[in-house]
Amino acid sequence: xxxxxxxxxxxxxxxxxxxxxxxxxxxxxxxxxxxxxxxxxxxxxxxxxxxxxxxxxxxxxxxxxxxxxxxxxxxxxxxxxxxxxxxxxxxxxxxxxxxxxxxxxxxxxxxxxxxxxxxxxxxxxxxxxxxxxxxxxxxxxxxxxxxxxxxxxxxxxxxxxxxxxxxxxxxxxxxxxxxxxxxxxxxxxxxxxxxxxxxxxx
Amino acid sequence: xxxxxxxxxxxxxxxxxxxxxxxxxxxxxxxxxxxxxxxxxxxxxxxxxxxxxxxxxxxxxxxxxxxxxxxxxxxxxxxxxxxxxxxxxxxxxxxxxxxxxxxxxxxxxxxxxxxxxxxxxxxxxxxxxxxxxxxxxxxxxxxxxxxxxxxxxxxxxxxxxxxxxxxxxxxxxxxxxxxxxxxxxxxxxxxxxxxxxxxxxx
DNA sequence: GAAAAATTTTGAACAACGTTCAAAAAATGG
DNA sequence: CCATTTTTTGAACGTTGTTCAAAATTTTTC
Numbered sequence: 001x002x003x004x005x006x007x008x009x010x011x012x013x014x015x016x017x018x019x020x021x022x023x024x025x026x027x028x029x030x031x032x033x034x035x036x037x038x039x040x041x042x043x044x045x046x047x048x049x050x051x052x053x054x055x056x057x058x059x060x061x062x063x064x065x066x067x068x069x070x071x072x073x074x075x076x077x078x079x080x081x082x083x084x085x086x087x088x089x090x091x092x093x094x095x096x097x098x099x100x101x102x103x104x105x106x107x108x109x110x111x112x113x114x115x116x117x118x119x120x121x122x123x124x125x126x127x128x129x130x131x132x133x134x135x136x137x138x139x140x141x142x143x144x145x146x147x148x149x150x151x152x153x154x155x156x157x158x159x160x161x162x163x164x165x166x167x168x169x170x171x172x173x174x175x176x177x178x179x180x181x182x183x184x185x186x187x188x189x190x191x192x193x194x195x196x197x198x199x200x201x202x
Numbered sequence: 203x204x205x206x207x208x209x210x211x212x213x214x215x216x217x218x219x220x221x222x223x224x225x226x227x228x229x230x231x232x233x234x235x236x237x238x239x240x241x242x243x244x245x246x247x248x249x250x251x252x253x254x255x256x257x258x259x260x261x262x263x264x265x266x267x268x269x270x271x272x273x274x275x276x277x278x279x280x281x282x283x284x285x286x287x288x289x290x291x292x293x294x295x296x297x298x299x300x301x302x303x304x305x306x307x308x309x310x311x312x313x314x315x316x317x318x319x320x321x322x323x324x325x326x327x328x329x330x331x332x333x334x335x336x337x338x339x340x341x342x343x344x345x346x347x348x349x350x351x352x353x354x355x356x357x358x359x360x361x362x363x364x365x366x367x368x369x370x371x372x373x374x375x376x377x378x379x380x381x382x383x384x385x386x387x388x389x390x391x392x393x394x395x396x397x398x399x400x401x402x403x404x
Numbered sequence: 405g406a407a408a409a410a411t412t413t414t415g416a417a418c419a420a421c422g423t424t425c426a427a428a429a430a431a432t433g434g
Numbered sequence: 435c436c437a438t439t440t441t442t443t444g445a446a447c448g449t450t451g452t453t454c455a456a457a458a459t460t461t462t463t464c
Contacts, residue, residue, distance in 0.1 A: 005412080005460090030315060034451060044414040046453075055451065113232060113313070153383075156374065157367050157391050164366015165359050172358065181355075189359050196398025207431090207440080236422060246443040248424075257422065 013051045015041040017061045021105070024062060029108040032059070056114045060124050063112060066105045067127045073098050074134055085194035087138040092162045092190045093183060099166050100179060110167075132156050142194060143201050158193070165189055215253045215263075217243040223264050223307070231261065231310040258316045262326050265314060268307045269329045275300050276336055287396035289340040294364045294392045295385060301368050302381060312369075334358050344396060345403050360395070367391060 019040035023032050034055055038045050052058045077094045078087065099106040114120050136155040140146075146154065169182045221242035225234050236257055240247050254260045279296045280289065301308040316322050338357040342348075348356065371384045 008412095028318070030317075033449090035449095045416095045451095046414060047412095049452065050413075111315070116230070116233075153387055154390075156370060157387055160366040160368075160370030161363035161391065162366070164362040164364070164369065166362075167366065168358060168362030185355055185359055188356075189363065192398035192402055193395055194398065195401045196394035196396065199397045199401050200394055210441090235420090237420095247422095247445095248443060249441095251423065252442075 009051060012041065012043060012047065013061075016043075016048060016051060016058060017065065020058050021062045021065060024059075024108050025102065025104050028104045029059065029111050054118075056112070056118065059108065059112050060114070060120060062105070063109050064124060064127055066102070066109055067130075069102070070095075070098050070106075071130050071134075074131075078134070084138040084142040085191060085198075088135070088142075088158075088194055089187055089190045091134060091138075092166075092186050095162055096166050096169075096183060096186055099170055103170070110163075131159050135159055142197050145201075161193070162186070162190070211253060214243070214245060214249065218245075218250060218253060218260060219263050219267065222260050223267060226261075226264060226310050227304065227306050230306045231313050234261070256320075258314070258320065261310065261314050262316070262322060264307070265311050266326060266329055268304070268311055269332075271304070272297075272300050272308075273332050273336075276333075280336070286340040286344040287393060287400075290337070290344075290360075290396055291389055291392045293336060293340075294368075294388050297364055298368050298371075298385060298388055301372055305372070312365075333361050337361055344399050347403075363395070364388070364392070 016037055019037045020032060023036055023040070032055070034048055035045060037058070038048050048055075048058065052061070074091060074094045077090050079090065080087075082090070132152065132155045135158050136151055139151055139155055139158065143151070143154075165186055169177075169185070218239055221239045222234060225238055225242070234257070236250055237247060239260070240250050250257075250260065254263070276293060276296045279292050281292065282289075284292070334354065334357040337360050338353055341353055341357055341360065345353070345356075367388055371379075371387070
């Protein structure tokens with residue numbers, strides 16, 4: 001029966017993802033080794049390549065799980081009856097908190113570069129889109145007379161800005177700063193952007 | 203005489219940096235190979251390790267040169283008698299233009315991760331600081347009653363934001379967009395931040 | 405249920421890296 | 435010109451990701 005076979009394959013796949021996730025969370029993406037994860041799950045080295053195309057494919061699946069966790073974390077903090085600026089601030093805070101809490105997994109989302117001849121599959125690229133979507137909503141409220149496409153681009157810009165601020169805060173040289181200061185700085189930044197958007201809107 | 207020896211060492215060093223720079227510019231950081239650069243300059247494989255600690259050390263020197271070029275490019279476009287917002291916009295534009303023009307060298311600045319047990323030397327970390335310094339000046343004019351340290355942090359935040367916007371614009375999926383649109387979007391973003399800063403200042 | 409056929413799993417072997425270091429080559433100095 | 439020191443060399447090593455013929459297992463057939 002092909003039934004049992006498929007199930008076992010799927011089970012191995014999940015266990016490999018879980019093992020890789022733990023390895024990345026503990027030691028960082030750059031220390032992920034095919035030999036380690038296969039030993040962790042108790043299969044042969046070659047077993048990995050019966051379920052994934054290569055290591056990058058496995059990493060993509062780990063990143064996919066991380067994105068789902070991030071999505072769950074961000075949509076949880078969404079409160080619909082707050083002002084747009086407050087909602088944007090909450091999203092930025094949530095993003096910062098997630099990055100701090102799951103440092104290595106979060107870093108893996110952006111440190112991972114698939115080889116030139118094997119770019120990320122379409123389904124994974126689309127997983128990044130929910131981030132833009134989440135931002136687009138409060139943005140629409142903030143600048144209602146903006147075209148749909150312009151707002152999509154602006155959401156991407158805003159995400160890039162927040163991600164950049166969080167990145168440089170966590171990876172830079174000022175990492176001695178307490179998390180509260182980072183949050184305060186990020187809050188200020190978001191409120192500044194929101195104020196500017198509102199001002200230029202009028 | 204130790205004179206000639208030192209000169210030859212220095213010459214080899216420079217030639218290796220130049221070769222590595224060309225390789226990175228052409229094929230990207232991830233395709234840089236010790237065997238390639240040593241062949242390019244016509245020395246033995248081991249010769250590289252008589253002048254640099256390892257490949258990462260060589261990359262750091264390439265990045266150092268890239269930062270100098272970026273600095274030259276940005277300070278050139280600085281015009282002191284413009285408004286703070288205009289100056290910030292010019293800096294952001296210059297940054298975007300540099301990233302577009304020297305795509306792979308610019309990417310190498312941030313893609314390169316030295317191994318955990320061998321972080322970047324202090325002198326190289328300080329080279330990144332001029333970027334913050336350049337930003338801090340117009341920022342001081344924009345928000346004069348801000349403390350020195352707060353402004354330093356804000357400059358870092360602002361750089362992170364601009365870098366994030368440029369990154370996501372160039373590496374994301376919307377790369378079909380013409381450069382003019384990216385520039386327009388970045389302009390808008392900067393002016394929004396500047397407007398917000400001015401508004402919250404008052 | 406045993407033998408044959410198909411499938412799955414294995415891990416030794418391979419190629420491509422960065423890095424090392426004993427030996428060769430070159431430079432120095434007396 | 436030879437001895438000594440210094441510099442350069444590239445074969446060899448350790449560690450990667452990846453492959454694939456063979457072993458182990460499962461399924462099918464009679």
